[in-house]
Amino acid sequence: MFLRIFIDEVNRGLDRVYQGLDDEGNRVLVGRGPLAPAAYLVLQEVNTSAVSGAEDIADLVLKNDDAVIVVENYFTSDGHGHNYGGYLTYSQLDGRQGAVVLLCHDQNSSLQTDGWEYASVVTYGGLLDRLRLAIDSDRRYQQKHPEPYSFIDQMHRKFVKGRGPVEDHQVLDFVIAMCATGEARRYGELPHTSAAESFANDVAEQARERFGEGREMLGRVKVRLRNFSAQHLEGQLNATLGDGFVSKVSATYAGTYQWTVNFELPDDGEKFGEARLQLKFGPSAWFANEKDPHWKRTVDPEVADYSRLFLTRAKTKEVRQSEVTLQEVLDGLAPSDRRLHDEIVQLLSDSD
Structure with a gap:
């Protein structure tokens, strides 16, 4: 299930045409079809350089007889010095269908330069959100497989919850509410940790009262x-x-x-x-x-x-x-x- 989700996310990130290289190393637009959600051998720390003595290590490589996916895993969508052209050429060896992927926590398009703008960007959150949704739709999964479900749930909390524009909007609403209720002064109090602790204690006291009122x-x-x-x-x-x-x-x-x-x-x-x-x-x-x-x-x-x-x-x-x-x-x-x-x-x- 996870592999199908990953391949689907890779396909979503690749345009119908993308940057390839001709025999002389010049960049050209190459048409492509979607990658098939087939079985893949997964390799780690693979040298993609064609130059003798040089190394350019990709974090992950997924390969089978028909396709190769070269993955750079980094906290943001940045090639950070790796050779996009070398990754792409490696993925297309022996006539295979190739793709280059930036797997990351956050996407920042301004960092995607030197060919990396043509890579498919797949985020941890995008993968885990879909995986969590898929297993939650099967109510038996949590009962039959509690340990992997717990692991996926922890990953989801770490990389998905509290992230993204919806959560940012909620935090912004919180700041606005602090201003509207006269509590914004707390942001200027020093030290910040003491101000946060004081606010938390005040909220906790009100929460205890409201919880009791809620039960009643x-x-x-x-x-x-x-x-x-x-x-x-x-x-x-x-x-x-x-x-x-x-x-x-x-x-x-x-x-x-x-x-x-x-x-x-x-x-x-x-x-x-x-x-x-x-x-x-x-x-x-x-x-x-x-x-x-x-x-x-x-x-x-x-x-x-x-x-x-x-x-x-x-x-x-x-x-x-x-x-x-x-x-x-x-x-x-x-x-x-x-x-x-x-x-x-x-x-x-x-x-x-």
């Missing part, structure tokens, strides 16, 4: 949602689906599962370990949707909105996002509000 608020949501479900939603569902279809409403789970309201339904033969129909919110909804491998049909984390309720059905191992918000539950749902009724009926209808 989640408890109020749970009580109000359970009461609405028992007093109104159960009757709505039984009126539509048959008297006694919902036999009981409860909210007795603990731990990560405690922010859940359970609906006991007729036995459908599914032995799942949780109630056959549930309303989840907050941490319980997040865990079911993004971490619990038992749920197979979930909401894309990119669009999941945890300010809303979530519905689950054990029979189909499905999680759906509701239109109803936690704020609406706190404010009090009207007895005539049938949105949850309609969403549950739709979930049951779609699943059967």
Whole structure:
């Protein structure tokens, strides 16, 4: 999987035409096709120089009978004195399809000179982001292969998280917020380490208060949602689906599962370990949707909105996002509000 991702990233970085050399050493534009994601022998520290006695060591060389990929691995996209033409010529020996790659932490196009502007640039982050996404789409991988998953996760945190324009934008938002709230003075305090420690202590104290307030608020949501479900939603569902279809409403789970309201339904033969129909919110909804491998049909984390309720059905191992918000539950749902009724009926209808 990683090799396929790497070859795909190399192909994305190479233009349809790129810089080659003719028999006299002059640069010309040479057409090329994409490299195939086949098996490659991987070599390290390979001398690419054709000049006797001279050395120009490439960090990695991938080769098979059809293609050779010469890789310069450096913290930024800089050939830093290596001979691009020599790398390219080496990659094309014996009529093979050749490519030269700059593998790096960050791309800085201004450093790509002396032919390196024609190299394919592949970043650690680009590779690891795609690899992490691929293995996270298979919920069984983490359970079956915990050690390599942990290694990939650590690499992802080191080279991807906290990097890039999105994260830079978030940091910029933080600085702007510091200015808007009168906390920007801290940036001028010396020593910087003491200023940072003082700020961290102040934030930690507020975080402890907010964390406790958050648990208390989640408890109020749970009580109000359970009461609405028992007093109104159960009757709505039984009126539509048959008297006694919902036999009981409860909210007795603990731990990560405690922010859940359970609906006991007729036995459908599914032995799942949780109630056959549930309303989840907050941490319980997040865990079911993004971490619990038992749920197979979930909401894309990119669009999941945890300010809303979530519905689950054990029979189909499905999680759906509701239109109803936690704020609406706190404010009090009207007895005539049938949105949850309609969403549950739709979930049951779609699943059967």
